[in-house]
Amino acid sequence: MPSLPKPTSEPGDSxxxxxxxxxxxxxxxLCDDLTVKTQSGRxxxxxxxxxxxxxxxxxxxxxxxxxxxxxxGTEVEASKALEQAAALIAQARxxxxxxxxxxxxxxxxxxxxxxxxxxxxxxISVSEGDRARLFAVQRVGRVSATLGEVKNxxxxxxxxxxxxxxxxxxHWERYSVEPKGRFVPRGRADRTVIVVDxxxxxxxxxxxxxxTLDPDTQFEALHVLxxxxxxxxxxxxxxxxxxxxxxxxxxxxxxxxxRAKYGACFVEPNPGSSGASARTxxxxxxxxxxxxxxxxxxxxxxSGANIPGAEAVSTWQTGFAGEVSLNSGAPRSLRGVTSAETxxxxxxxxxxLIVGKLAPAMLSEQARAHLARIPRVVIxxxxxxxxxxxxxxxxxxxxxxxxxxPGTVTRTDGVVLPLRPFLTRRRPTDQEWLEALSRRVRExxxxx
Amino acid sequence: xxxxxxxxxxxxxxxxxxxxKVRDVWIRDGRVIATPxxxxxxxxxxxxxxxxVVMPGGVDVHCHIAGSKVNAAxxxxxxxxxxxxxxxxxGFRSGTLGSVPSTFTTxxxxxxxxxxxxxxxxxxxxxxxxxxxxxxxxxVIDKAILVLMGxxxxxxxxxxxxxHASLRDYVAWLxxxxxxxxxxxxxxGGVESWKQGQGTVATLDQVVPHFDVTPxxxxxxxxxxxxxxxxxxxxxxxxxxLGIPGNWGTxxxxxxxxxxxxxxxxxxxxxxxxxxxxxxxxxxxxxTELADYVNAHPEFSVDVGQILFGxxxxxxxxxxxxxxxxxxxxxxWISHDVEMETGxxxxxxxxxxxxxxxxxxxxxxxxxxxxxxxxxxxAMSTDHPNGGSFLAYPQIIALLMDRxxxxxxxxxxxxxxxxxxxxxxxxxxxxxxxxxxITRAGPARILGLAHKGHLAPGADGDVTIYSPxxxxxxxxxxxxxxxxxxxVVLNDGELRSxxxxxxxxxxxxxxxxxxxxxxxRFARDYSIQFRNFPVRDEDLVTAKPWEPEE
Numbered sequence: 001m002p003s004l005p006k007p008t009s010e011p012g013d014s015x016x017x018x019x020x021x022x023x024x025x026x027x028x029x030l031c032d033d034l035t036v037k038t039q040s041g042r043x044x045x046x047x048x049x050x051x052x053x054x055x056x057x058x059x060x061x062x063x064x065x066x067x068x069x070x071x072x073g074t075e076v077e078a079s080k081a082l083e084q085a086a087a088l089i090a091q092a093r094x095x096x097x098x099x100x101x102x103x104x105x106x107x108x109x110x111x112x113x114x115x116x117x118x119x120x121x122x123x124i125s126v127s128e129g130d131r132a133r134l135f136a137v138q139r140v141g142r143v144s145a146t147l148g149e150v151k152n153x154x155x156x157x158x159x160x161x162x163x164x165x166x167x168x169x170x171h172w173e174r175y176s177v178e179p180k181g182r183f184v185p186r187g188r189a190d191r192t193v194i195v196v197d198x199x200x201x202x203x204x205x206x207x208x209x210x211x212t213l214d215p216d217t218q219f220e221a222l223h224v225l226x227x228x229x230x231x232x233x234x235x236x237x238x239x240x241x242x243x244x245x246x247x248x249x250x251x252x253x254x255x256x257x258x259r260a261k262y263g264a265c266f267v268e269p270n271p272g273s274s275g276a277s278a279r280t281x282x283x284x285x286x287x288x289x290x291x292x293x294x295x296x297x298x299x300x301x302x303s304g305a306n307i308p309g310a311e312a313v314s315t316w317q318t319g320f321a322g323e324v325s326l327n328s329g330a331p332r333s334l335r336g337v338t339s340a341e342t343x344x345x346x347x348x349x350x351x352x353l354i355v356g357k358l359a360p361a362m363l364s365e366q367a368r369a370h371l372a373r374i375p376r377v378v379i380x381x382x383x384x385x386x387x388x389x390x391x392x393x394x395x396x397x398x399x400x401x402x403x404x405x406p407g408t409v410t411r412t413d414g415v416v417l418p419l420r421p422f423l424t425r426r427r428p429t430d431q432e433w434l435e436a437l438s439r440r441v442r443e444x445x446x447x448x
Numbered sequence: 449x450x451x452x453x454x455x456x457x458x459x460x461x462x463x464x465x466x467x468x469k470v471r472d473v474w475i476r477d478g479r480v481i482a483t484p485x486x487x488x489x490x491x492x493x494x495x496x497x498x499x500x501v502v503m504p505g506g507v508d509v510h511c512h513i514a515g516s517k518v519n520a521a522x523x524x525x526x527x528x529x530x531x532x533x534x535x536x537x538x539g540f541r542s543g544t545l546g547s548v549p550s551t552f553t554t555x556x557x558x559x560x561x562x563x564x565x566x567x568x569x570x571x572x573x574x575x576x577x578x579x580x581x582x583x584x585x586x587x588v589i590d591k592a593i594l595v596l597m598g599x600x601x602x603x604x605x606x607x608x609x610x611x612h613a614s615l616r617d618y619v620a621w622l623x624x625x626x627x628x629x630x631x632x633x634x635x636x637g638g639v640e641s642w643k644q645g646q647g648t649v650a651t652l653d654q655v656v657p658h659f660d661v662t663p664x665x666x667x668x669x670x671x672x673x674x675x676x677x678x679x680x681x682x683x684x685x686x687x688x689x690l691g692i693p694g695n696w697g698t699x700x701x702x703x704x705x706x707x708x709x710x711x712x713x714x715x716x717x718x719x720x721x722x723x724x725x726x727x728x729x730x731x732x733x734x735x736t737e738l739a740d741y742v743n744a745h746p747e748f749s750v751d752v753g754q755i756l757f758g759x760x761x762x763x764x765x766x767x768x769x770x771x772x773x774x775x776x777x778x779x780x781w782i783s784h785d786v787e788m789e790t791g792x793x794x795x796x797x798x799x800x801x802x803x804x805x806x807x808x809x810x811x812x813x814x815x816x817x818x819x820x821x822x823x824x825x826x827a828m829s830t831d832h833p834n835g836g837s838f839l840a841y842p843q844i845i846a847l848l849m850d851r852x853x854x855x856x857x858x859x860x861x862x863x864x865x866x867x868x869x870x871x872x873x874x875x876x877x878x879x880x881x882x883x884x885x886i887t888r889a890g891p892a893r894i895l896g897l898a899h900k901g902h903l904a905p906g907a908d909g910d911v912t913i914y915s916p917x918x919x920x921x922x923x924x925x926x927x928x929x930x931x932x933x934x935x936v937v938l939n940d941g942e943l944r945s946x947x948x949x950x951x952x953x954x955x956x957x958x959x960x961x962x963x964x965x966x967x968x969r970f971a972r973d974y975s976i977q978f979r980n981f982p983v984r985d986e987d988l989v990t991a992k993p994w995e996p997e998e
Contacts (some may be wrong), residue, residue: 020979021977021979021980023980032976032977032980033977077996078996079995082996104580105993109585113541116536116542117536117539121538136521137523137524137782138523138524138525138780139780140781141524141774141780141782141783141794141795142782142783142784143781143782143783144782144783144784144785145638145784145785145786145787146574146784146785146786146787146975147787147975148574148787148788148973148975148976149643149785149786149787150973151975152787152788152973153643154646174975174977182601182658182973183644183658246688250455260645261645262643262644262645280879288781291783294645295642295644295645297783297785311523312519312578312580314548315519315522315523316514316518316519316522316550316551316581316582316585317541317550317551317552317585318542318543318544318545318550319522319526319533319543319544319546319549319550320529320544322525323522326536326542328535329533329535329536329542330532330533330535330536330542330543330544331529331533331542331544331550332533333526333529333542354859406986407807408577408581408987410578411909414516414575414578414784415574415575415975415976416575416577416578416581417976417980418577418980418984420925426806428994428996431991432993434995435993435994436993436994436995436996439993
């Protein structure tokens with residue numbers, strides 16, 4: 001069996017190494033053309049990345065390490081920590097596995113295997129916006145494409161409430177606007193870029209058309225556009241009142257979109273805002289209806305958190321993209337019932353296995369209070385933060401996603417990319433920890 | 449070395465000319481061996497198969513069980529999974545059913561049906577890694593993928609430029625890079641035309657906009673490349689106009705266009721319709737005309753794509769068909785264009801026995817099984833899950849073996865079906881041997897899987913043992929034993945273990961000098977790096993376990 005990499009410098013480490021075609025998990029672009037130079041166990045130079053990706057990779061500090069495994073904050077042998085964690089998981093009646101957003105697809109697969117053994121509920125800690133997106137797609141479907149289709153075909157690009165130049169710096173140059181493609185040979189010059197957003201963003205500055213739209217009236221505006229696709233006669237005053245936009249401006253927008261040979265609409269459900277599901281559904285239905293006139297596709301912007309990979313593997317293994325309970329044997333999922341929030345807030349979960357970091361905002365105060373009361377096993381690359389008063393029962397430190405971890409990640413358009421570790425990892429991956437836990441839980445269950 | 453003796457069963461092994469003969473089958477280290485000459489020779493395990501029917505493991509030549517569109521369908525349809533799922537038990541993972549079962553469950557259910565191999569017939573090259581990841585989680589059965597090439601930009605460019613050698617190299621490279629077993633063509637040129645907003649193509653000679661090639665050129669040149677490369681499985685073809693009334697003419701033209709090249713025509717049921725587009729009153733069966741042509745041309749094989757009544761999910765690389773079905777049914781629709789390569793459409797569908805069109809589709813499928821004279825060239829399929837689930841195979845077997853059952857079912861369908869299909873006039877009943885051909889021996893031969901579908905020495909030790917029963921649905925739904933690579937995985941009707949199962953792929957060779965051009969075009973056209981495209985070993989197999997040092 002392969003053993004844990006030794007926590008000392010490898011002899012080859014002082015030599016400068018160059019890693020080409022590296023995948024960056026800094027944002028949803030998942031640019032896979034990075035060249036990363038390393039020396040003495042550190043990343044020393046990053047090329048092709050945007051400022052966000054470069055900064056993220058260069059700030060990686062392997063020396064900030066600390067113990068690989070600990071029990072109640074005290075360093076122990078990895079095997080001892082594994083035994084303790086496995087015993088806790090095997091004892092638990094309603095274990096909950098959450099987190100799982102910044103890990104590889106293989107890591108999530110290993111968590112699902114463990115959940116199946118332990119009868120756990122698995123809730124990938126996505127935002128409310130992501131949940132809304134999933135629900136909306138399950139209601140109406142989605143007409144979409146890979147980013148290379150946008151690069152090669154899109155002559156009209158609509159950024160609806162998103163600002164890629166700020167949040168996804170290379171989106172514009174790699175996929176959506178600047179690339180010269182088969183059907184848009186002049187790149188930018190062959191594309192009409194339209195931005196609809198609450199304020200004049202960096203992207204809006206570069207657009208051919210900008211419309212100001214309050215996020216709270218997106219739903220109304222999308223339904224007006226759908227009505228206009230059916231040539232409905234609408235009252236301009238009413239439209240102005242409900243959307244803040246002139247009817248003529250929306251008619252002009254409709255006409256530009258209909259004139260596209262191949263249009264691409266980029267959206268991102270706003271986390272935390274109400275009505276995200278209905279709004280996403282309206283956008284999906286609008287783009288779908290545009291296909292009665294031309295080709296039009298809708299894509300998300302995505303993040304670097306491998307939510308598409310986590311949802312995909314959860315779907316193929318259990319049939320459900322998230323919020324899946326394996327507690328009664330066969331997978332069950334009911335929105336808002338089999339969720340981490342509900343299981344915690346109702347005081348049902350009696351153990352939490354957290355893979356990665358949790359954004360505190362995702363759980364209610366009540367849920368967080370319960371989480372603090374039950375035993376926690378934490379697997380993650382980062383040291384425990386001071387915001388936690390009580391150390392987890394068991395902490396298993398893993399390699400860093402996107403830096404020294406092998407495996408695959410999935411782009412928001414479904415394209416699966418390999419991760420090429422830039423550094424020799426000194427710690428097991430999430431996947432390896434989880435698989436080792438599964439083997440131990442199985443042994444405990446066999447002994448009965 | 450472990451040996452298994454299956455003693456005294458009634459062996460049905462049509463590939464070796466054995467039809468219902470009582471004899472032993474011996475397996476050593478996963479392979480069938482000759483029965484030892486020494487009658488005292490002991491096996492590690494002996495299964496007393498006296499009174500049972502022994503066949504090679506089943507082989508599915510065309511289904512959709514892995515990859516992005518299958519998974520999109522799973523995600524799209526939580527409403528199908530409110531019922532009983534598959535609970536976890538020791539050594540087995542839990543899962544869900546519905547029209548598109550989850551991966552582990554898919555493997556278990558194929559095994560539970562006596563199948564040991566299945567081919568996913570429509571994977572975009574860019575989606576190959578994802579498909580292999582799902583297959584890695586689909587246990588017991590051996591698996592293979594066919595990759596989509598009929599709307600590939602580089603394929604169409606090479607054909608337009610008349611660069612045959614370059615096309616061959618590209619096809620071979622794509623198969624290698626994606627670890628694919630064979631070449632699939634879906635609506636050649638039509639998906640690309642539809643992606644451009646020009647609608648699909650309707651005839652073999654309609655020029656594909658921008659690419660300046662015709663569907664005829666695409667399918668003939670790809671068939672030629674596959675033959676030249678000596679890929680074991682011929683071109684696997686879903687031609688133009690799927691599901692459109694009146695499409696049988698295009699299907700016949702397709703067969704004629706292939707002119708001596710080998711080809712497998714997938715889900716032929718969906719391509720055998722008389723009548724006119726948009727006019728259901730004229731809808732009728734044209735199986736006689738097409739089957740006559742297939743009967744006279746040994747280079748062709750078909751699988752049926754039988755429909756069964758009930759709820760299912762349609763899924764196709766033919767994006768235009770996805771949109772057509774959405775417009776027809778008004779139901780939710782997933783469409784996903786894949787750069788350089790293909791489209792994809794997923795739409796729920798309910799086949800109703802009271803619906804004339806659906807009922808006629810059902811009859812047309814059965815006509816195909818009964819009108820192709822040579823059972824080696826017609827394979828069992830529902831185009832899972834398009835026509836229905838692979839779990840319905842026993843029901844189809846029963847319909848083929850029992851004309852009374854067929855007549856009874858037909859009697860409950862709309863009156864007009866009997867006038868528009870000749871099904872009622874077909875007295876043919878399949879023998880056990882013929883069932884073995886269409887469910888294992890034939891598909892294995894069509895695929896060119898030399899070690900599958902038969903039980904001669906050297907064959908894979910994949911064996912199904914059935915308990916004979918007048919109720920054919922029960923007989924084929926509940927095999928007594930399934931042996932996979934010599935291991936008894938299904939024992940006395942109970943699934944006992946779930947080994948990983950192998951992935952089969954072709955090793956076609958290409959000129960290494962051609963890589964530079966392939967790479968340059970890839971870099972220009974795709975949205976990922978060339979080096980990040982090929983499927984790697986670790987995408988196929990489960991990683992070795994890690995343990996901390998003591």
